[in-house]
Amino acid sequence: MDMDAIFFAMPMSSSWTVVDFILLFLMWFVMMIAMMTASVAPLILIFVMVNRKKKQEQNPFVPTGYLICGYFLIWGCFSLLATLLQWLLQKLSLLNTEMVTTNKILGGIVLIAAGLYQFSSLKRRCLNYCLNPINFIHNNWKEGKRGAFQMGIENGVYCLVCCWVLMILLFISGIMNLLWIALIALFVLIEKNFPNAKWISYIAGVALTVYGTIVLFKSYL
Numbered sequence: 001m002d003m004d005a006i007f008f009a010m011p012m013s014s015s016w017t018v019v020d021f022i023l024l025f026l027m028w029f030v031m032m033i034a035m036m037t038a039s040v041a042p043l044i045l046i047f048v049m050v051n052r053k054k055k056q057e058q059n060p061f062v063p064t065g066y067l068i069c070g071y072f073l074i075w076g077c078f079s080l081l082a083t084l085l086q087w088l089l090q091k092l093s094l095l096n097t098e099m100v101t102t103n104k105i106l107g108g109i110v111l112i113a114a115g116l117y118q119f120s121s122l123k124r125r126c127l128n129y130c131l132n133p134i135n136f137i138h139n140n141w142k143e144g145k146r147g148a149f150q151m152g153i154e155n156g157v158y159c160l161v162c163c164w165v166l167m168i169l170l171f172i173s174g175i176m177n178l179l180w181i182a183l184i185a186l187f188v189l190i191e192k193n194f195p196n197a198k199w200i201s202y203i204a205g206v207a208l209t210v211y212g213t214i215v216l217f218k219s220y221l
Contacts (some may be wrong), residue, residue: 016087024086028079032167033072035185039192040071043133043155047148048139066145070152074160082167089171099175104219107172111160111212114165117207126162127201129155130192163188169208 016024020207047067055061068193089095096102117123128135136158142150166184173180187204 016090021083021087025079025083028082028086029072029076031181032075033187035167035181036072036075038185039189040155040159041211042193043136044068044073046133046137047151050141051130060144062143062145062148062174066148067070067152070149070154071156072152074153074156078160078164078167085171086175095171099171100173101171104215108212108214108216108219110168110172111208113212114169115205115209115212117165118201123162126158127191128172129158130194132164132219159192162192167208191196 003082044067046063051062051064086095086099089101093105094101094106101107136155137151140154142153143146166188169184170177170180187200191201
């Protein structure tokens with residue numbers, strides 16, 4: 001992505017046009033695709049292998065694109081909500097020209113929420129589906145193109161519930177901050193594909209909670 005070109009195309013006030021909104025949505029959607037493709041790759045590869053075996057058994061072949069489209073439909077919905085949130089923050093003057101939140105209290109709350117969410121049972125349940133793509137395929141297999149599309153949606157929902165708070169951190173670090181985008185994408189990749197990486201998730205939760213507490217404390221000084 002040409003981030004400089006996108007940056008200069010960003011509306012710096014709350015007076016967005018329809019074109020502004022579409023461009024911002026596309027920016028978020030492309031960013032989500034770039035960040036999540038690597039982490040969903042194991043599921044896609046397993047689906048390809050199972051589908052190839054079914055084809056050898058004379059069963060109808062289902063293109064993998066249906067699974068991928070279902071998965072990224074969910075992230076497209078998230079991108080729409082993120083775009084609306086960005087517009088709201090700019091309208092309330094809570095987002096500066098570098099697309100970073102200007103309110104330290106809000107930033108601290110988001111950081112603490114992201115840290116605590118790492119320990120939540122909902123996060124762990126959804127992460128288990130992501131950590132076991134073989135089990136997901138076995139337990140949620142649906143025949144046909146429509147079935148593959150539905151499987152993609154189901155896995156996308158689990159993935160979104162698992163990772164959405166981490167994506168909201170971009171409003172704290174900077175939506176256009178390539179380093180944070182890369183770090184979050186790498187963290188999601190490790191968290192979703194390495195079963196023994198639970199301690200990394202917990203360490204990240206502690207770090208975010210502590211950092212958020214420091215930000216909140218400083219905001220009152």
